[in-house]
Amino acid sequence: MADKKARLTVDGLEEVIELPVYTGTTGPDVVDVRALTSKGLFTYDPGFVSTAACESSITYIDGAKGVLLHGGYPIEQLAENSDYLEVCFLLLNGELPTPEQKEVFVKTVKNHTMVHEQMTHFFNGFRRDAHPMAIMVAVVGALSAFYHDSLDIDDAHHREVCAFRLIAKMPTIAAMCYKYSIGQPFQYPRNELDYADNFLQMMFGNPCEDYVTNPVLAKAMDRIFLLHADHEQNASTSTVRLAGSSGANPFACIASGIAALWGPAHGGANEAVLTMLQEIGDESNIDEFIQRAKDPEDSFRLMGFGHRVYRNFDPRAKVMKQTCDEVLAELGIENDPFLKIAKRLEQIALEDDYFIQRKLYPNVDFYSGIILKAIGIPTNMFTVIFALSRTIGWISHWSEFHSGPNKIGRPRQLYTGPTKRDYEKK
Ligand code: SDX
Numbered sequence: 001m002a003d004k005k006a007r008l009t010v011d012g013l014e015e016v017i018e019l020p021v022y023t024g025t026t027g028p029d030v031v032d033v034r035a036l037t038s039k040g041l042f043t044y045d046p047g048f049v050s051t052a053a054c055e056s057s058i059t060y061i062d063g064a065k066g067v068l069l070h071g072g073y074p075i076e077q078l079a080e081n082s083d084y085l086e087v088c089f090l091l092l093n094g095e096l097p098t099p100e101q102k103e104v105f106v107k108t109v110k111n112h113t114m115v116h117e118q119m120t121h122f123f124n125g126f127r128r129d130a131h132p133m134a135i136m137v138a139v140v141g142a143l144s145a146f147y148h149d150s151l152d153i154d155d156a157h158h159r160e161v162c163a164f165r166l167i168a169k170m171p172t173i174a175a176m177c178y179k180y181s182i183g184q185p186f187q188y189p190r191n192e193l194d195y196a197d198n199f200l201q202m203m204f205g206n207p208c209e210d211y212v213t214n215p216v217l218a219k220a221m222d223r224i225f226l227l228h229a230d231h232e233q234n235a236s237t238s239t240v241r242l243a244g245s246s247g248a249n250p251f252a253c254i255a256s257g258i259a260a261l262w263g264p265a266h267g268g269a270n271e272a273v274l275t276m277l278q279e280i281g282d283e284s285n286i287d288e289f290i291q292r293a294k295d296p297e298d299s300f301r302l303m304g305f306g307h308r309v310y311r312n313f314d315p316r317a318k319v320m321k322q323t324c325d326e327v328l329a330e331l332g333i334e335n336d337p338f339l340k341i342a343k344r345l346e347q348i349a350l351e352d353d354y355f356i357q358r359k360l361y362p363n364v365d366f367y368s369g370i371i372l373k374a375i376g377i378p379t380n381m382f383t384v385i386f387a388l389s390r391t392i393g394w395i396s397h398w399s400e401f402h403s404g405p406n407k408i409g410r411p412r413q414l415y416t417g418p419t420k421r422d423y424e425k426k
Pocket residue numbers: 047230231233234235264265266267269293294296300301302303304305306307308309358360363364365
């Protein structure tokens with residue numbers, strides 16, 4: 001119930017409009033503006049800068065303090081003490097699993113990792129140089145053509161089956177996208193391997209020899225999955241919720257999330273960071289790019305910098321930077337040229353008034369690409385990895401949306417087009 005009220009006066013309206021104000025467990029209060037339509041008013045918030053689109057209990061972000069909590073647990077503690085599948089359980093269920101629950105969860109995921117053999121034929125319709133995100137959008141959307149047994153979105157068990165299928169199959173599909181692009185045969189998942197190890201063997205293994213994963217790289221891969229797992233109502237998650245609100249099946253909704261994630265302002269930024277670092281090429285060119293990033297006439301932005309919510313360090317970027325150092329040390333490439341440029345770029349940007357005034361800090365995408373490149377993953381696969389990781393966040397929010405009363409999402413607009421006029425041939 002609302003124990004607070006907001007009162008709105010509008011020129012030309014005699015009455016004072018009283019609006020309920022709700023308080024969450026933490027974070028800003030929200031003003032319920034639903035009554036405004038009956039007063040002939042809409043709110044106006046392009047980009048949803050000040051709009052809470054829903055109630056959720058999955059993830060909390062405090063952008064001013066650089067805080068990210070999943071089920072109340074700080075991301076730094078989860079990165080240090082947990083693993084991706086345990087965080088998947090947490091995001092889906094709101095609590096960390098007991099050892100027994102985790103064993104069952106992991107076993108269930110392992111038993112769903114294969115895709116229907118017919119799906120392999122989809123890939124042959126693509127050119128070998130097709131962007132793997134284009135393939136992933138198509139193949140994930142096509143999953144709904146295979147799983148007619150679990151598409152009742154109002155059935156909690158069906159929602160759980162879809163979640164398991166998606167968590168389990170996304171690494172398989174992602175690796176298939178890569179294998180197809182390099183003309184190598186698809187690698188089947190191996191049930192004896194852990195989640196990240198399994199992904200790496202599907203990516204880099206081949207039928208001619210056994211693949212042995214490097215445990216440091218597998219741990220780094222699992223941490224990258226974990227750091228990207230969920231992030232409240234970001235653009236792609238909001239897309240999944242909106243698609244879900246029409247009653248679309250979960251696989252189509254996740255495909256819509258993959259499509260929204262692809263943009264360079266969102267999940268495509270990790271690929272764009274590497275492209276930017278390659279374009280900078282040498283530390284001596286950094287100043288030129290910093291000037292371009294500050295020039296309002298130049299569309300260039302410092303990729304991997306800035307965030308709609310974080311006006312402080314993105315806590316994931318800090319963990320990612322530490323993981324980057326660990327991986328490059330393990331691989332003996334501390335002098336990675338891109339890392340040197342990235343660290344110098346970060347140092348210069350963080351001392352520059354333009355970035356300080358606008359509270360622009362490195363975000364989750366700034367260092368992830370350097371790690372992925374060091375692991376041997378090509379740049380055009382970076383956002384595919386982000387989509388793989390974020391699938392749990394998308395399906396958790398989709399499931400939360402369908403777990404209670406809900407309405408189709410249908411925003412309105414400020415109309416500035418022509419008023420009514422009669423048709424006359426020109
Ligand atoms: C992700 O929402 C999420 O949670 C997303 C995400 C997740 O986990 O789901 O965290 C993942 O998408 C991270 C963000 C990855 N994107 C990038 O790294 C691309 C580069 N960043 C920018 O495009 C931008 O910072 C955004 C899109 C991330 C945020 O944009 P906003 O909040 O709409 O901010 P804005 O565009 O209004 O910028 C405010 C000011 C502007 O300058 P002024 O008009 O005030 O003069 O800051 C400037 C912008 O020009 N600015 C930048 C900049 N980012 C913002 N200037 C140079 N380089 C940048 N990177």
